[in-house]
Amino acid sequence: MERSEGQGLFDVYEVFVQKSQGExxxxxxxxxxxxxDHALYMARENFLRREPGVNIWVVPRxxxxxxxxxxxxxxxxxxxxxxxxxxxxxxxxxxxxMFREKALSIEEIAKALEVQELQKRKSRKxx
Amino acid sequence: xxxxxREREFMERIHRGEKIEATDxxxxxxxxxxxxxxxxxxxxxxxGAYPEKEWxxxxxxxxxxxGIMAKVxxxxxxxxxxLRVAEDLAAPLGKTRExxxxxxxxxxxxxxxxxxxxxxxxxxxxxIGWLVDGAAIINQVALLDTSYGPYARVLKxxxxxxxxHMQHGENIILALAMGTEEQREMLQDALNRWWESLIFFFGPxxxxxxxxxxxxxxxxxxxxxxxxxxxxxxxxxxxxxxxxTIPDPKLRYDEKEKKWIYxxxxxxxxxxxxxxxxxPKSQERIALRRFAHVEQRWVREAMMRSRDKLAVV
Ligand SMILES: [Fe+2]
Ligand SMILES: [Fe+2]
Numbered sequence: 238m239e240r241s242e243g244q245g246l247f248d249v250y251e252v253f254v255q256k257s258q259g260e261x262x263x264x265x266x267x268x269x270x271x272x273x274d275h276a277l278y279m280a281r282e283n284f285l286r287r288e289p290g291v292n293i294w295v296v297p298r299x300x301x302x303x304x305x306x307x308x309x310x311x312x313x314x315x316x317x318x319x320x321x322x323x324x325x326x327x328x329x330x331x332x333x334x335m336f337r338e339k340a341l342s343i344e345e346i347a348k349a350l351e352v353q354e355l356q357k358r359k360s361r362k363x364x
Numbered sequence: 365x366x367x368x369x370r371e372r373e374f375m376e377r378i379h380r381g382e383k384i385e386a387t388d389x390x391x392x393x394x395x396x397x398x399x400x401x402x403x404x405x406x407x408x409x410x411x412g413a414y415p416e417k418e419w420x421x422x423x424x425x426x427x428x429x430x431g432i433m434a435k436v437x438x439x440x441x442x443x444x445x446x447l448r449v450a451e452d453l454a455a456p457l458g459k460t461r462e463x464x465x466x467x468x469x470x471x472x473x474x475x476x477x478x479x480x481x482x483x484x485x486x487x488x489x490x491x492i493g494w495l496v497d498g499a500a501i502i503n504q505v506a507l508l509d510t511s512y513g514p515y516a517r518v519l520k521x522x523x524x525x526x527x528x529h530m531q532h533g534e535n536i537i538l539a540l541a542m543g544t545e546e547q548r549e550m551l552q553d554a555l556n557r558w559w560e561s562l563i564f565f566f567g568p569x570x571x572x573x574x575x576x577x578x579x580x581x582x583x584x585x586x587x588x589x590x591x592x593x594x595x596x597x598x599x600x601x602x603x604x605x606x607x608x609t610i611p612d613p614k615l616r617y618d619e620k621e622k623k624w625i626y627x628x629x630x631x632x633x634x635x636x637x638x639x640x641x642x643x644p645k646s647q648e649r650i651a652l653r654r655f656a657h658v659e660q661r662w663v664r665e666a667m668m669r670s671r672d673k674l675a676v677v
Contacts, residue, residue: 246460247668249448266518267448269461271667272674283441286434287525306385 250276251301254284255292262294270295378582383513386452394581397574398512399453401583406446407468408475412496413439414649415479419489431532432489438525445518452514469654471641476500477634478561480643487540487547487554493533495558495599499565501526502595511582541606548607555603556611563612564629566592596624 247269253262265284270276276295285293304311319325330340365373371391377384384390413436420436423429451461467473478496483489504523510516540551567588571579578584600617603610614627637643641650 246462247664266445266521268444269448269451271664271671275667283444284521286437286441287528306388 247271248276249298250280250295251298252276252280252284253294253296254280254288254290255294256288256290258291262292267298268295273297378511381582382511383516384511385513393577394583395453395456397578397581398515398583399450399457400574401578402446402450402453402515403464403467403473404475406443406450406464407473408479409439409446410443411468411475411479411649411653412500413443414652415481415483415645416489416492418483419486422486423489424486428536431535432493435493435529435532438529442522442525445521449514449518465657469650469657471650474638477564477638477643478558479649480637480641480646481558481561482644484557485550485554486536487550488557490533490536490540490551491554491558493529494537495533495555495562495603496565497526497529497533498599499562499595501530502591502598503566506586506591506594507584509582509585538606541608552608555608559611560629561634562595563592563626564631564634566595568631569628593623596626600624 248271249267249269250273251267252265254265255262268276268279268283270279273295277293280293280295281290284290333340370389374384374389374391374394384394416432416439417436420429420433423432447461447464450464454460454464464473468475478492478499483492501523504519504526508516508519508523510519537551540547567575569589569592571587575584575587579587596615600610600615612627614625616625617623618625637646641647
């Protein structure tokens with residue numbers, strides 16, 4: 238009797254939590270459960286006692302396909318990838334200065350849009 | 365690849381500061397040491413819920429009841445997370461979750477000395493939250509950079525919750541410290557009861573052979589004594605600041621040696637409590653654990669049957 242439970246047992250489910258709808262589901266750990274439904278409850282009790290969440294995925298562990306850690310070649314960076322990165326174009330600042338302008342960044346554009354939105358709301362209120 | 369070469373490569377990974385994963389090859393010794401540590405950690409979290417759970421029905425206010433209930437729930441949650449980690453380590457050895465869970469019922473796994481002791485008053489519940497969790501936090505924070513990836517990740521979550529336990533325990537203590545003469549006495553009594561257990565908690569002063577191997581494998585990076593000294597550093601001044609007296613006349617900080625001098629706990633007494641489950645509350649709490657596990661077996665089995673039935677259809 239003691240052993241019977243030791244054989245079959247619950248299945249392992251990997252748990253992914255989405256904190257808000259603006260974010261992707263993120264892997265947070267795993268639970269054991271007798272069914273997907275049960276796994277969802279276990280996941281909520283284990284991982285969302287405090288943190289907010291809007292959605293949970295549970296995936297039977299054997300359905301996860303992964304790269305092996307030993308195969309580091311899979312992630313090899315065989316050459317310089319500066320040409321793909323922002324940092325590869327740092328000379329722009331110096332070049333723009335020759336035209337009496339400054340380099341521009343995404344963050345600045347986002348900030349400007351935000352300010353514009355605030356002003357719009359303010360003027361609407363005044364009317 | 366020969367075992368020797370594999371072991372050499374494994375040690376190189378450890379020295380480079382890489383994390384080891386559950387599916388990686390690892391020396392048996394590494395697996396056994398980790399399993400023993402994490403199994404004991406998991407079981408201690410679960411057994412650690414018992415002394416405090418006794419105070420859920422007796423908590424002095426609704427807010428305190430909710431607070432301590434949340435904390436007890438967290439500790440069981442920590443046990444669950446750690447059991448998952450232990451389970452994956454144990455699988456290649458033919459050990460299942462059922463074995464890991466029922467080992468405590470059969471006295472085959474030890475749990476921390478502090479959870480064998482009595483909680484006589486509400487102040488004991490406070491002292492557990494403040495100092496027992498405080499000591500456990502020092503242990504767990506020191507383990508955050510362990511070489512085993514799955515353990516490190518789970519510890520990160522656990523430590524985040526422990527910071528609530530810390531505030532929760534301190535809040536109970538501060539309320540008592542600012543209370544009536546009787547409340548302050550109750551607090552002092554509780555400290556007197558717990559102090560020796562707390563000093564023992566960190567384990568023997570000398571580095572045992574197993575402890576040395578854990579350091580070699582970077583499973584742990586600090587010795588028992590280093591952690592105990594950290595605990596004294598952090599907590600002695602705070603304990604004294606609220607007017608409590610630490611029940612150790614020998615306790616002092618030696619400026620020359622840069623360390624705390626303290627009376628040694630009764631190593632033999634506490635080792636016996638942990639080894640043979642002979643503490644004042646050991647058997648009672650193990651019996652509760654057995655009851656919970658055995659009496660609810662039919663529920664787990666029913667859930668399994670319903671899964672298997674669905675699978676057939
Ligand atoms: Fe805990
Ligand atoms: Fe805790």
